[in-house]
Amino acid sequence: METIDRIVEAVKDALWPRTCAVHDCGRPSDRPGSYICSRCHATLPWFDEYAKSAFAYLSPVAELVKSFKFNGATYLAGDFAAALEVAFRKKHDASAVDLVVPVPLHPNRLRERGYNQSGLLASGFARLIGRKLDWRSLVRVRDTEHQARRTGEGRRRNLRGAFKVVAPENVRGRSVVLIDDVLTTGATMDECTKALLTAGAYRVQPFVLAKALADEDFGEDFREAGDASARTQPRNAPLNQCNTNHASI
16 A cells, blocks of 8 residues: 555656745755655754654744645645654554544634644544544534633633543543644643543543744743643653653643
């Protein structure tokens, strides 16, 4: 199957050459099946904080994610899913995963945007690691206000009770990887994780494409309100300390 996929991508590249999607680049992509050329790919801000994200939310990833999320650049889903796979396999055993679950959008937001960017990421990621995708069990039951201008505590209040597992039999006893595009305070991942654990999931591993860096990521005091348990965790905590059955990220 992978061989067929590579052939299909090679044919596409020959018939419709791809150009690099990074702003101010526009070179023909020399990476088969990719919209990011090798020169720009080498500058991507790969990030490994307890192996929970592929990138830091810095240029050029930040601009690419905004295009992917808000401007219909769904063609970037393949590149992003591949980045998630590379980062995940560095520290995690994909065979230990039962389900891949995306952070859901409320139906109103889904109709407005036309697609769930986290669902596209989760779909590609699940296929690459050879695990089952479950995009139906976890749903968003409240259409919350946009999070962008809220503080950490404001985000948590806004999202309280916003997610529900409608098919608990699908997640009960399962090891779940929860996929989202960007992590800021962790409020969304916290609420989704709580919903999955309440429904009986054995373990939930939050994993995101990009993490917005806070002061602590630069070795300074963390000034933004957030999850106290995450802030008090030692910088060099072993991975299994961060891959346990709790609802923080």
